[in-house]
Amino acid sequence: MKIVTKSFLRYLQRRLTLSILQIMGVTCGVAGVVGMIMSAQTALKSFKNAIEFLRGKSTHSIQRHAGPLEESFLLELAQDPSVEHFSPVIERRLRLDNGETIRILGIDPFLDRFIRPEFSNIEFLDKNETLPEAFLSFLINEREALIDHNLKKELKIKENRLLYTEKGPIHIKGSFPNPSGEPLIIMDIGHLQKLYNLDGYIDRVDLILSDEQGFISRWKEGFLIQASKERSETFSGMLKSFRLNLEALSLLALFVGVFLIYNTSMFAVVSRRRDAGILRSLGANRIEIFLAFLSEILLLGILGGAFGGLSGFFLTRFLTKLIGSSISNLYFFLRPEPIGWSIWIIIIGIAIGCGASLLGGAIPLLELIRTDPVKALSGRVGSQESSRKAIRAAIGGIFVLFLSFILFILPGSHIYVGFSGVFGFILGVSLLTGLLLILLYPILRKILSVFGGIPGKVAAGNIRQNIGRTGVAIAAFMISLSMSIGLSLMIGSFRQSLIWWMNSQICGDLYIGKIDEAEVPEEFYEELKRIEGIDGVHPYRNVQVFYQKTSINVSAVDPFVLERFARFGWLKGGDENWDEVKEGGVIISESFSRRFGVKTGDRITLEGIQGPVDFKVGAIFYDYTTEHGLVMMDRKTFIKTFGDRTLNNIGIFFDPNNPKRDELLREVKKRAEARGLTVLSGSQLHQNVLKVFEETFSVTRSMRAIAIIVAFFGIAGAILTLFIERTREFGIYRGLGFSANQVARMTLMEGLGMGFISFIFSIGVGTLLAILLIKIINLRSFNWTIFYFTSWQPYLLTGITAMIASIGAAIYPIWRVYRTYPQIQIREE
Structure with missing residues (x-):
């Protein structure tokens, strides 16, 4: 057993380039999954922490159903027997001169210390003042404020530092701890009233009540009374649709990542059929072969998962900022702290890498150990057998598509049912790829022969002959290209619908506001x-x-x-x-x-x-x-x-x-x-809305780019695996009179052929995916209609991307063609 395992692991060293490519494939798949899922969770957790911090120890809040609350109301409130503590609050956004917007809170320091005790732990900047002197200055001077410790470090606030805002300069007196991570400025509530011309009015009152029912019975008419938990749930409910879409992107990242890892581990198994046949003929039994292959797959999963977890950590720091920006633009100002380093990130990456690798290698591995040794010695699976497998996969794909259709037409279905239908659609069409490739083979053969001559014709035959490998690679690439087209069409349709809506309803010449x-x-x-x-x-x-x-x-x-x-x-x-x-x-x-x-x-x-x-x-x-x-x-x-x-x-x-x-x-x-007052023309207001729109979809665009990178390694792995498998075959071509240029052209045509087929499939699949996202997912998520607008740009950009990725994937095999002599290629190892 030890000898068999060593012989398998030694292969990884001999085929170092292919091994590195396979590890990078797993790495990219894991990085996409870890980056998207962890950044979404980090941003949502920061949102929850910010809400909890602002709520403090209050049990309830009271405010008008709409508009500000009269300050005189506090006199009556203070006499209510159910009120243990109360704190009036004004909450606004303050725009700094650098364009950044930060939440500013107006409180009464004496009343608020029972609600938010963190605000009492102030570190005053002027060390020459005593604590009572500094605190008295904060209460008396209208332009003095406190900021949280993190914001102080970020803005490099030092003693007597002025903070320049659109309301004029504000003197920073000190700082306070803020565990939520959201930037925050605090002023005395009376000073904030003057700053915003709110004399006599406040926004709400935070309360600590001893008798909820008695208080509500006395104050329910004309006021909105919310329990703190209910208020937090309200804010969380505002994020429901956004959270669902983040979860969908995370699942999409998981799907694409697992598909690539499946692709990689499947190649690792099927490309070793001949090695398995040799070892079986030398006396190794099925269990030894199985365990040896299993150790190789797990090694790829461990290394790729570890590197993927590390890469996902850095990706998380980038995506977290994008998600935080989107939440700030749409719902609630937020600046989530990037996730800190933890060994669990590596462990999670390894778990995803190993799990997906085992999933990808399980079926071909079971087939391999059941294969007769003589048949395994031939190396590749016959064309007839591959065709039968493609037909069986297509039947499974049709069944999955039928189930997806049922999920789509279910009345009143939950959004998760819609997501399941979309994933089923993607899986179903990927299973159809092999059969579609067989059906389109004559057309592909003619196209490649026109552009590549005899080498092109041979390349088309190689793609068809090795459909067991090329089919999976084309499916992975097709899914990524379809995602690119589908997401681009969805975003473009939403953008055009938004422009139509603005031209219809926001059609004023000037807009005056704050x-x-x-x-x-x-x-x-x-x-x-x-x-x-x-x-x-x-x-x-x-x-x-x-x-x-x-x-x-x-x-x-x-x-x-x-x-x-x-x-x-x-x-x-x-x-x-x-x-x-x-x-x-x-x-x-x-x-x-x-x-x-x-x-x-x-x-x-x-x-x-x-x-x-x-x-x-x-x-x-x-x-x-x-x-x-x-x-x-x-x-x-x-x-x-x-x-x-x-x-x-x-x-x-x-x-x-x-x-x-x-x-x-x-x-x-x-x-x-x-x-x-701020004055904007109608066109300027439209531009500002579109700017927010573009920032909101930055996460989706990042996910689309990750999917393309992931698919690139799938195509590169397929081409390199085919090249290594057919080294001897290339030598025979050279011996029959093919020049190095013709063999290189054949390799290039194989890459371009796979990219071309992937792109052709993605045109239809991507368009259908866009329609599903617009008509089902968007409608169930946001309850509004997006009108479908078609555009040639997503198709053109995706086609160019497919061709560039295909050429890039073929560069190394072409380089090897020129570096290897025919005599060495023909020689049996």
């Missing part, structure tokens, strides 16, 4: 309405409220302005339904309709300042602002319901033929900037 979440003064809105010549002044307010214990968005609009200038895309209803909005009704987004099963004509109930209010749904419109659902109502109805008169932004509209348009645009911009 980047830092401060409100636009209502008196400025009234001032703009008095300017003669402006055709439309649109006030906009968006708040989060709860419907059926789930967070949704409610927007206050002016239906008269929108009816005149906007062109909403209607799923149900039309422009005539603006009349219902004017009379106190509402219109809802597609995502709200699908999420809660609400149709036109139904009534929905929202909690207002004076209790529940019923609204009739007039129409359903397409919307991409939030997947959680949007209810749109007249501003007058909104103020009556929620008592909130604040504004997020103002839109300015002009008729195209208005002669005073340019003059008035300059005037409005001048007045807005004088008030410190």
Whole structure:
């Protein structure tokens, strides 16, 4: 047994290049899996930690259903017998001069120490001041703030350092511990009120209650009271769709990675048939052959898994930043800390590498030990036998595709059922690859003979003859190329749908607002309405409220302005339904309709300042602002319901033929900037939205690139394995008169032929994958419709990628052709 195992392991040393390539194949597969899964988990864990840290020890929070909370309310709250401790809070985003946005919290230091005791552990920067002097300075001076330790190190804050923001310079007085990793700035709540013009108002009050039921019974009318756990679940629920898509990408990485490792370990077994035959003829039994092969596969899995875990660790640090950026843009400002090093990363990598390697090598290994020694000595599997296997695999693929179709048409299916259907579709078409290759062989033979002459014709025959190896490599490459096409078409369709939506609904000439979440003064809105010549002044307010214990968005609009200038895309209803909005009704987004099963004509109930209010749904419109659902109502109805008169932004509209348009645009911009308000043209706002869109899909694009790299090693391994197996055959070709250039051309044609077939298959598979992602996965994840837009660019880029990867995979075998003499190639080892 020891001798047999040594002979197998010595092969790895003799075929060092192939061994390295196989290890790199396992490494890339494991790295993709570890990188995607761990970065997603790290970002989501950071999100949870940030929520928990901001919650502190509070048991509940109280706020208005919409809009700010009156500060005078604290006097009554302090006398409530159920309140043990309370802390008023203002929470905003502060934009630094470098463009970075950081959460800033306004608190009362004396009240908040019972809720968030970490804020009491302050390290003041000025060592010359006593602790009471420094603390008193923080309370008195309006421009002083505290930052967390991590942000202090990052910004290299030293004594008396000023932090420059769009609100002006802020003096950093000290720092505090922040275990969540999210950057945070703290100011006295009174100073933050002045900074954001919120005199007399706060956002919420965090509470520690002794009697929950008694408190709720006294304060439930007109207020939103949430248990801290419920509030955390609300934030987590906001991330549900995003988390599901991260999990899908992680599973996709796992699928592609395992497929490549399967490909690699399968090559390691089938390319050794002749070696196994020799050892069997010398007296080795089946068990010894099995264990020897098993040790080789495990060695590849261990080495590749270890390197893959290490590579995945570095990939995780890159992907974590991308995911954190996406979460910040869409939901909740977050800067997740990159995962720290742990030996468990290597162990996880080895486990994935060994598991997938055993899975890939199990079937061919069992076939090998059952093969007759004389038949095994021939080395390669016969064409007829390979054809039978391809047909059996295709039958299995058709069955898997049928199961996937059943999963797709199940009514009301969960998103995981949709994901299972997509993975089944990918697996099914990969099993069909061998049969499709056999059917398309005549066409491939003609194409390669046209471009490569006789060497091209021979190359096509070699691809067909060795379908047991080339079929798996082509399937792996096809899946990666299909992912590239499918994801590109999905992203492109989403982008075009977003542009259509913006041109229809965000069509103002100017938008005036506040980047830092401060409100636009209502008196400025009234001032703009008095300017003669402006055709439309649109006030906009968006708040989060709860419907059926789930967070949704409610927007206050002016239906008269929108009816005149906007062109909403209607799923149900039309422009005539603006009349219902004017009379106190509402219109809802597609995502709200699908999420809660609400149709036109139904009534929905929202909690207002004076209790529940019923609204009739007039129409359903397409919307991409939030997947959680949007209810749109007249501003007058909104103020009556929620008592909130604040504004997020103002839109300015002009008729195209208005002669005073340019003059008035300059005037409005001048007045807005004088008030410190941000002014964006319609096109600038569109560009900002598209920028967020591009950043959101950066993770998906990274996954697509990883899949292409992974597939490259699959093709390279197949070509190199075929070259090593057929070394003697190449020598015979040279002996029959083929020149080195012709043999090299034959090798190149094999690589290009495999890449070409993979690309042809991926055109259909990638297009179908895009349709499945758009019509099933996206709709079940986000409850909104993406319209399918086709484009030639994904196909062109994928085709170029396929050809470049195929040529790159053939470079080393071609180099070996020129470096090896025919006499050496023909000689039996």
